[in-house]
Amino acid sequence: MVYITRKERFSAAHRLARPDWPEEKNRLIFGKCSNPNWHGHNYSLWVTVKGEPDPETGFVANLAEISRLIKVHILDKVDHKNLDMDVDFMKGRRSTMEMLAVAIWEVLQEPLKASGCVLHRIKVRETEKNSVEYFGN
Amino acid sequence: MVYITRKERFSAAHRLARPDWPEEKNRLIFGKCSNPNWHGHNYSLWVTVKGEPDPETGFVANLAEISRLIKVHILDKVDHKNLDMDVDFMKGRRSTMEMLAVAIWEVLQEPLKASGCVLHRIKVRETEKNSVEYFGN
Amino acid sequence: MVYITRKERFSAAHRLARPDWPEEKNRLIFGKCSNPNWHGHNYSLWVTVKGEPDPETGFVANLAEISRLIKVHILDKVDHKNLDMDVDFMKGRRSTMEMLAVAIWEVLQEPLKASGCVLHRIKVRETEKNSVEYFGN
Amino acid sequence: MVYITRKERFSAAHRLARPDWPEEKNRLIFGKCSNPNWHGHNYSLWVTVKGEPDPETGFVANLAEISRLIKVHILDKVDHKNLDMDVDFMKGRRSTMEMLAVAIWEVLQEPLKASGCVLHRIKVRETEKNSVEYFGN
Amino acid sequence: MVYITRKERFSAAHRLARPDWPEEKNRLIFGKCSNPNWHGHNYSLWVTVKGEPDPETGFVANLAEISRLIKVHILDKVDHKNLDMDVDFMKGRRSTMEMLAVAIWEVLQEPLKASGCVLHRIKVRETEKNSVEYFGN
Amino acid sequence: MVYITRKERFSAAHRLARPDWPEEKNRLIFGKCSNPNWHGHNYSLWVTVKGEPDPETGFVANLAEISRLIKVHILDKVDHKNLDMDVDFMKGRRSTMEMLAVAIWEVLQEPLKASGCVLHRIKVRETEKNSVEYFGN
Numbered sequence: 001m002v003y004i005t006r007k008e009r010f011s012a013a014h015r016l017a018r019p020d021w022p023e024e025k026n027r028l029i030f031g032k033c034s035n036p037n038w039h040g041h042n043y044s045l046w047v048t049v050k051g052e053p054d055p056e057t058g059f060v061a062n063l064a065e066i067s068r069l070i071k072v073h074i075l076d077k078v079d080h081k082n083l084d085m086d087v088d089f090m091k092g093r094r095s096t097m098e099m100l101a102v103a104i105w106e107v108l109q110e111p112l113k114a115s116g117c118v119l120h121r122i123k124v125r126e127t128e129k130n131s132v133e134y135f136g137n
Numbered sequence: 138m139v140y141i142t143r144k145e146r147f148s149a150a151h152r153l154a155r156p157d158w159p160e161e162k163n164r165l166i167f168g169k170c171s172n173p174n175w176h177g178h179n180y181s182l183w184v185t186v187k188g189e190p191d192p193e194t195g196f197v198a199n200l201a202e203i204s205r206l207i208k209v210h211i212l213d214k215v216d217h218k219n220l221d222m223d224v225d226f227m228k229g230r231r232s233t234m235e236m237l238a239v240a241i242w243e244v245l246q247e248p249l250k251a252s253g254c255v256l257h258r259i260k261v262r263e264t265e266k267n268s269v270e271y272f273g274n
Numbered sequence: 275m276v277y278i279t280r281k282e283r284f285s286a287a288h289r290l291a292r293p294d295w296p297e298e299k300n301r302l303i304f305g306k307c308s309n310p311n312w313h314g315h316n317y318s319l320w321v322t323v324k325g326e327p328d329p330e331t332g333f334v335a336n337l338a339e340i341s342r343l344i345k346v347h348i349l350d351k352v353d354h355k356n357l358d359m360d361v362d363f364m365k366g367r368r369s370t371m372e373m374l375a376v377a378i379w380e381v382l383q384e385p386l387k388a389s390g391c392v393l394h395r396i397k398v399r400e401t402e403k404n405s406v407e408y409f410g411n
Numbered sequence: 412m413v414y415i416t417r418k419e420r421f422s423a424a425h426r427l428a429r430p431d432w433p434e435e436k437n438r439l440i441f442g443k444c445s446n447p448n449w450h451g452h453n454y455s456l457w458v459t460v461k462g463e464p465d466p467e468t469g470f471v472a473n474l475a476e477i478s479r480l481i482k483v484h485i486l487d488k489v490d491h492k493n494l495d496m497d498v499d500f501m502k503g504r505r506s507t508m509e510m511l512a513v514a515i516w517e518v519l520q521e522p523l524k525a526s527g528c529v530l531h532r533i534k535v536r537e538t539e540k541n542s543v544e545y546f547g548n
Numbered sequence: 549m550v551y552i553t554r555k556e557r558f559s560a561a562h563r564l565a566r567p568d569w570p571e572e573k574n575r576l577i578f579g580k581c582s583n584p585n586w587h588g589h590n591y592s593l594w595v596t597v598k599g600e601p602d603p604e605t606g607f608v609a610n611l612a613e614i615s616r617l618i619k620v621h622i623l624d625k626v627d628h629k630n631l632d633m634d635v636d637f638m639k640g641r642r643s644t645m646e647m648l649a650v651a652i653w654e655v656l657q658e659p660l661k662a663s664g665c666v667l668h669r670i671k672v673r674e675t676e677k678n679s680v681e682y683f684g685n
Numbered sequence: 686m687v688y689i690t691r692k693e694r695f696s697a698a699h700r701l702a703r704p705d706w707p708e709e710k711n712r713l714i715f716g717k718c719s720n721p722n723w724h725g726h727n728y729s730l731w732v733t734v735k736g737e738p739d740p741e742t743g744f745v746a747n748l749a750e751i752s753r754l755i756k757v758h759i760l761d762k763v764d765h766k767n768l769d770m771d772v773d774f775m776k777g778r779r780s781t782m783e784m785l786a787v788a789i790w791e792v793l794q795e796p797l798k799a800s801g802c803v804l805h806r807i808k809v810r811e812t813e814k815n816s817v818e819y820f821g822n
Contacts (some may be wrong), residue, residue: 002509003544011264013175018330029331031338037219038150042264052384053513056429057440058505063541064343064442069244082174094332102327127148127179130337136209139783140818153606166605188617190787193703194714195779200815201716233608235550239601267611270551285812287698287723290469303468305475311767312698314725316812368469372413376464396769401696401727404474407414424561424586448630449561451588453675488618493585538559538590566741577742579749615775643742646687678748681688 001119004060005048008070010079012041014095038082044105044131045074046123049112061117069111074104097124101134109136140257141197142185145207147216150177151232175219181268182211182241183260186249195268198254206248211241234261247271277394278334279322282344284353288369312356318405319348319378320397323386335391339410343385348378371398375408383410414531415471416459421490424451426507449459449493455542456485456515457534460523472528480522485515508535512545520547551668552608553596558627561588562643571655586630592679593622593652594671597660609665617659622652645672648680657684688805689745690733693755695764698725712737723767729816730759730789731808734797746802754796759789780801782809786819 010060015038016030017023026034047070051060077087083095089107093099101124112119125131152175153167154160163171170176184207188197214224220232226244230236238261249256262268289312290304291297300308307313321344325334351361357369363381367373375398386393399405426449427441428434430507437445444450458481462471488498494506500518504510512535523530562579563586564578565571574582581587595618625635629642637655641647649672660667671678700723701715704706711719718724732755736745762772768780774792778784786809797804810816 001546001548002512004509005544007540007542009265011176011178013177017333032217034238035217035219035223037222038177039217039219040150040173040175041148042179053507053509058427058507060509060543064467067540068144072451080169080172080176082176085174086172094347096327096332098278098327098334099332128146129281129341131279131281132334133279135275137275138819138822139786141783142816142818144814144816155604190781190783195701195781195784197783197817204814235552235601235603236606238550250594266555266615268553268555269608270553272549274549274634283813285724285726287725292467306765309765309771311770312721312723312725313696313765313767314698315696316727354717354720354724354809356720356724359722360720370464370469372415372464372471373469375413403478404417405416405418406471407416407754409412411412422678424588443628446628446630446634448633449586449588450559450628450630451561451586452559452655453590478577491580491583491587493583493587497583531579539557564743629701642797644738644743646689646738649687677692677752679690679692680745681690683686685686 001050002053003048003050003119004063006045006063006066006070008045008047008060008067008075009042009060010045010075011040011042012078012081012083013038014083015039016094016096018094028036041126043078043100044123044125046121047104047108047119048123049117049121050066051116051118061115065115066112066117069108073107073111097126097130097132098134101120101132105134105136138187139190139197140185140187140220141200142183143203143207144202145182145184145204145212147182147212148177148179149215149218149220150175151220152176153231153233155231159258160235178263180215180237181260181262182207183258184241184245184256185258185260186254187257188255190240198252202252203249203254206245206252210244210248214225216229234263234269237269238269242271242273275324276327276334277324278324278337279395280337280340280344282319282321282341282349283316284319284349285314285316286352286355286357287312288357289313290368290370291328292368294306315400317352317374318397318399319344320395320399321378321393322395322397323391324394325390325392335389339389340386340391341388343382347381347385371400371404371406372408374398375406379408379410412461413464413471414459414461415474416457416532417474417477417481419456419458419478420453420488421456421486422451422453423489423492423494424449425494426450427505427507429505438446452537454489454511455534455536456481458515458530459521459532459534460528461531462527462529472526476526477523477528480519480526484518484522508537508541508543509545511535512543516545516547549598550601550608551596551598552611553594553669554611554614554618556593556595556615556623557590558593558623559590560626560629561586562631563587564644566642578600583635589674591626592671592673593618593646594657594669595612595652595656595667596669596671597665598662598668599666609663614660614665617656617663621655621659645674645678645680646682648672653682653684665671686733687738687745688733688735689748689751690731690806691748691751691755693730693732693752693758693760694727695730696725696727696766697763697766697768698723699768700724701779701781703779727787728763729808730755730808731802731806732789732793732804733806733808734802735805736801736803750800751797751802754793754800758792782811782815782817783819785809786817789821790821806816 016033153170564581
């Protein structure tokens with residue numbers, strides 16, 4: 001079993017706040033991330049799939065195809081966008097790193113499977129200091 | 138003459154667009170940076186001052202003081218903010234890297250001079266691929 | 275289950291040597307790390323906790339609180355300090371990366387648990403080339 | 412149990428192609444990596460071993476010895492070389508990251524064991540975007 | 549005057565050797581870079597242009613256009629190629645970083661000027677340790 | 686004229702303090718860098734030389750030779766050492782980045798000249814945030 005990872009980047013705006021909470025509570029819980037006029041990040045995204053290398057090609061997976069799937073299903077929707085206003089798969093979720101990683105897993109799992117890949121891990125890094133990893137349920 | 142540099146980071150939202158232009162023209166000139174719902178970046182900022190090292194301390198400048206000035210005059214105003222809506226020194230300017238570097242120069246030059254420092258260079262990096270430098274007029 | 279990681283940095287001096295060994299033996303076993311007058315590093319520290327995201331906030335853990343705990347319990351004690359002379363939780367231990375990671379785990383586990391976090395991993399990097407990971411016993 | 416990792420770098424040429432396939436098929440399957448006149452990378456290699464820290468030294472393993480083994484068995488054979496023409500342990504294999512990681516595992520496992528180390532993971536990164544990990548069968 | 553920089557990456561094979569020198573002399577002068585079967589690198593390329601920001605857009609230059617020019621004139625010719633065999637603008641030159649930077653300057657200067665940009669600097673990095681800069685004659 | 690740069694790293698202990706000042710004054714001026722029991726850093730060092738590329742080799746300078754000179758004259762003296770106690774060329778100087786850069790210039794200038802190289806710049810980085818550059822008086 002070999003694990004193969006593709007790293008991508010995207011730039012997006014977001015804020016952390018519940019519309020059903022008053023601003024003071026959003027400020028208390030989400031701190032400076034609750035700024036009403038948004039803020040943003042250069043996100044890094046790592047997508048890891050696993051499998052046995054194909055004896056004919058030496059590939060676990062074709063990274064060109066994985067890269068294309070990430071572009072179509074994720075990057076085209078989030079890059080230079082607002083995670084809270086523009087992204088269909090984030091509707092109804094807080095745009096925390098945790099929720100973003102879970103959502104990206106849910107979006108990518110089927111297309112990757114259809115390409116013969118078994119998704120193993122989604123890693124999202126928001127700043128140099130903060131990151132999350134999700135391995136499915 | 139020795140040049141000493143302090144690097145800081147901040148995360149902000151912005152968009153590139155002129156309010157007096159129709160959306161199609163903003164899209165044509167500013168591309169994906171014109172997204173109406175904003176996008177954002179982790180910005181890196183380098184502030185360089187120059188001078189002769191003080192023979193008593195070996196310092197050209199006290200980086201703790203430079204860091205404090207950058208925090209008070211820049212970071213507290215831009216970090217987790219919207220460059221186009223929340224930042225006084227960006228009012229009336231496009232939030233390009235170029236304009237941001239020039240504005241930061243203008244904001245920092247006087248406080249640094251009052252601390253005995255000669256500002257040499259402002260460098261701003263928006264993404265891993267794009268950066269600007271400004272050395273004053 | 276989502277894993278969330280906070281990265282911090284600190285700068286410290288240390289040396290690797292046993293006081294009960296002669297210098298030649300320390301030199302033989304610990305190499306250049308045994309320099310009697312110390313040397314030092316910019317250490318990187320990653321603290322990973324795990325859990326289910328809170329449906330209300332989308333957070334596994336509040337990184338501002340984790341960051342505060344790391345600051346109070348670790349960074350304030352090791353940053354710009356001597357790991358062998360100044361740090362209470364390293365008393366009686368070799369200041370190898372391995373021992374440092376184990377000690378940081380032991381120091382952080384209780385305060386993190388009291389904040390509702392389950393510690394998963396401590397990673398310590400001493401130089402670009404050398405790092406360790408500890409997952410508890 | 413503590414995991415300790417040594418990172419090394421090397422620069423090598425390679426191409427992805429099967430000699431028993433026509434160029435068009437190699438181009439179709441391996442894309443630009445099939446360029447007949449080779450291309451190359453700065454590879455990063457992480458070797459992770461695991462164990463209990465020795466109570467006398469605080470070491471899981473002596474990184475100087477691990478570094479020497481990686482140099483003798485891997486770096487001296489691949490650095491500034493052609494992976495497909497010059498490297499004995501890659502003979503008969505595609506020089507994909509996957510095959511390279513598996514081969515490096517096979518080469519290092521015995522010498523590391525003879526030095527008292529238990530190999531845990533080989534990670535190979537070909538570009539900033541692409542990497543693999545192998546943990547043994 | 550503001551300086552704006554675009555960073556790109558490419559992966560290529562090369563060797564350092566003069567065909568009119570015997571192998572021993574190539575080995576003596578060019579060291580391990582003379583390996584007859586090639587080696588390779590992930591190159592980083594920084595292209596810097598300078599100018600006054602346009603008061604209407606806040607741009608010194610449109611980075612999307614600069615990026616397109618670098619792609620068409622440089623990256624499409626060198627990425628996943630052999631600098632000594634595949635690249636027209638390197639014909640008759642040693643593929644040292646120095647010669648590569650000078651050649652890229654010569655190739656890009658005219659197209660950039662035609663787009664209204666004044667080329668200021670070409671920087672090429674071959675490995676983490678080695679880089680060159682060229683500012684024109 | 687092409688500028689060529691070699692980057693190296695070293696790990697060292699130091700403190701900032703004047704022996705003729707009381708501890709309170711050292712603490713006031715040098716802050717946490719005055720810790721009496723030392724602290725330390727992973728320093729990065731960039732050495733830049735300039736010249737015309739040799740038409741025969743395409744080299745401004747032989748980086749293997751520059752690397753050797755840096756090793757013999759600098760790294761062997763500072764790596765895994767105490768800058769204030771172990772390093773001859775720092776005797777009588779504060780071990781600030783500024784003084785370190787000036788001292789390294791003074792040490793390297795002659796050996797580089799003897800090898801046909803014109804030293805252009807010494808850059809020293811102490812932490813991710815703090816660096817200095819020196820171009821000679």
